[in-house]
Amino acid sequence: MAIVRAEGVTKQYGDVTALDELTLSVEEGDTFGLLGTNGAGKTTLFKLLVGHIRPDAGRLEVDGMDVSTAGVRIRESVGYLPERGGFPGSLTGREVVRFHARMRGIRKTDRRDRIDDVLETVGLADASDRRVAGYSNGMNRRLGLATALLARPRILLLDEPTAGLDPRGVSSFHRIVRTLNEETDLTLVLSSHVLAEVEKLCDSVAIVHDGRLRATGTLSELNQRYGGGLLVTVRLDRPEETDAAVATAGEHGGRVDSATRGVVTVACRFDEAFTVLAALREEVDLVGFEVQEPGLERVFEEVIDDATATEGPA
Amino acid sequence: MSADSAESGGGHPTNVEAGVDTKTESGRWTVIEQTAVLARHEFRLSVRNAWAFALTGLFALFAVLLSLFSGARVGPSGFDAIVVSLASLATYLLPLAGLVFGYDTIVGADEDGHLDSLFALPVARSTVVFGKYVGRAFTLGAATVIGFGAAGVVLLLYVGLLDWPIFTGFVVMSVGLALTFLAVGVLISTLAEEKTHALGLVLLVWVSYVLVYDLIALGMIATFDLPPAVLSLLVLANPADVFRVFVLSGVDTTGGGFAAVYAGTGLSVPLLVVTLVLWNVVPVLLAARAVRRRSV
Numbered sequence: 368m369a370i371v372r373a374e375g376v377t378k379q380y381g382d383v384t385a386l387d388e389l390t391l392s393v394e395e396g397d398t399f400g401l402l403g404t405n406g407a408g409k410t411t412l413f414k415l416l417v418g419h420i421r422p423d424a425g426r427l428e429v430d431g432m433d434v435s436t437a438g439v440r441i442r443e444s445v446g447y448l449p450e451r452g453g454f455p456g457s458l459t460g461r462e463v464v465r466f467h468a469r470m471r472g473i474r475k476t477d478r479r480d481r482i483d484d485v486l487e488t489v490g491l492a493d494a495s496d497r498r499v500a501g502y503s504n505g506m507n508r509r510l511g512l513a514t515a516l517l518a519r520p521r522i523l524l525l526d527e528p529t530a531g532l533d534p535r536g537v538s539s540f541h542r543i544v545r546t547l548n549e550e551t552d553l554t555l556v557l558s559s560h561v562l563a564e565v566e567k568l569c570d571s572v573a574i575v576h577d578g579r580l581r582a583t584g585t586l587s588e589l590n591q592r593y594g595g596g597l598l599v600t601v602r603l604d605r606p607e608e609t610d611a612a613v614a615t616a617g618e619h620g621g622r623v624d625s626a627t628r629g630v631v632t633v634a635c636r637f638d639e640a641f642t643v644l645a646a647l648r649e650e651v652d653l654v655g656f657e658v659q660e661p662g663l664e665r666v667f668e669e670v671i672d673d674a675t676a677t678e679g680p681a
Numbered sequence: 682m683s684a685d686s687a688e689s690g691g692g693h694p695t696n697v698e699a700g701v702d703t704k705t706e707s708g709r710w711t712v713i714e715q716t717a718v719l720a721r722h723e724f725r726l727s728v729r730n731a732w733a734f735a736l737t738g739l740f741a742l743f744a745v746l747l748s749l750f751s752g753a754r755v756g757p758s759g760f761d762a763i764v765v766s767l768a769s770l771a772t773y774l775l776p777l778a779g780l781v782f783g784y785d786t787i788v789g790a791d792e793d794g795h796l797d798s799l800f801a802l803p804v805a806r807s808t809v810v811f812g813k814y815v816g817r818a819f820t821l822g823a824a825t826v827i828g829f830g831a832a833g834v835v836l837l838l839y840v841g842l843l844d845w846p847i848f849t850g851f852v853v854m855s856v857g858l859a860l861t862f863l864a865v866g867v868l869i870s871t872l873a874e875e876k877t878h879a880l881g882l883v884l885l886v887w888v889s890y891v892l893v894y895d896l897i898a899l900g901m902i903a904t905f906d907l908p909p910a911v912l913s914l915l916v917l918a919n920p921a922d923v924f925r926v927f928v929l930s931g932v933d934t935t936g937g938g939f940a941a942v943y944a945g946t947g948l949s950v951p952l953l954v955v956t957l958v959l960w961n962v963v964p965v966l967l968a969a970r971a972v973r974r975r976s977v
Contacts, residue, residue, distance in 0.1 A: 439803045449800070449801050454798060455726050457726060472714070514801070
């Protein structure tokens, strides 16, 4: 069941079309990645999802609520971690979370347990009585996540959650997101332009470019549709057979992705992979092979190239 | 469509699920409660950041020194003159304090990212403005009462004179004056895109209202034969002058000069009070409206 549903959503700022007839849906319980270059429309979509702005056209529903009429109610059931969120440095982490709990109207009887829970979840329980001014960027982001989790939301929106974090901060944040994904039925919508992050955390992905949805689906579906299916890499016993291997792969439907002396990588459809591999084994001496999905980077490049070829550069 | 319409939203259904208690169908109580929570939060921040102590100390220092020196000069018969002197001090000091305390309320929070975190909550943007204003108003009001109250204590103990009704009226209107310029500062903070712009604008407002306005008004009075109604409007259009005329209306001495011209307008105390209240309310309402259009 779709917990987020956008149908023909358009948003303009003056002459600039930030979102152009965007249609997509996010299934309940999914971890959904929103990928796009800077200015693609990701943040505009997030602002629409939390009710900060309204669409100029189309319909956008979040957890059964129409964002055009729900107003601030949207943010009662949606946890939102904005990209630039910050907190007063003079307060402790616990004070920040307590303030957010009060603002959310969480009853006093539940408040302490709830605050302890979210601080524990984001790994800040031990640092909760330290002033925020002494927190690292990663701790600040986790504190933001704690405030977003306070209301036990059904949907959690994370806008560029790891932007500006060091590798340790990124890894720690990813671990929390994975735990949330595994241990709760929370729907996570994550925007990022870090392909590896989306690939690592998300079940489904939407690629947005110039305000339009260019591709959506599970990672597997996108790989099949845009990534050229599979990547078959063979290692040759005799490097001088590289040209022969390239020719053989081509004859059997493979598209050569790279060919250096002795190592040839061929992109092919799932149903062609065996044929290509068998033909190569017949023609040249192999010392090893590897079959892998091409990955989101390739999908993303393909999708953006398609968009640019169709419409010209933005 | 702008953020304001999206923010206003529809009704606020009762929802006690997961401990979220929205109190009433209309959500009215929630708005009041959120404003109170925000105000308390803002007050706590101003105490933590030492703003509250700095303002109180500043007001107390100037007011006590002025009272001691004026008291020694005029003697026990000159209580009115001391109040006029304190009013002059307040006219310069309180607008500046209010503006400087208010200029970063919204734009500062925006630059620090606090505003994004606040707007991520189920709270209307206008509530954020109200809450922040009320919290800061409490800090500034308390600092004014304590600071100028200290002058009252000094007058009572060391100079041996205090006319309670006049002094209380002076302190209450001082709070009104400070909060008025705080409200203007909050409005500027809401409209400004950068903190430096807001700071420049509040200083411009202070120079215009406190230093330049009276000179221009005096020039107009001297050059043209202005009817009393226009003179009254000139007073009401500047909260610093509203305050000054209020204080002068309660004492026998005017301090002479331009203040005497204004004191002759004959504006009633209720009108002056209502005007100062409007000067408080209108900028905050405008800020609450403007913040809905702010891009965050």
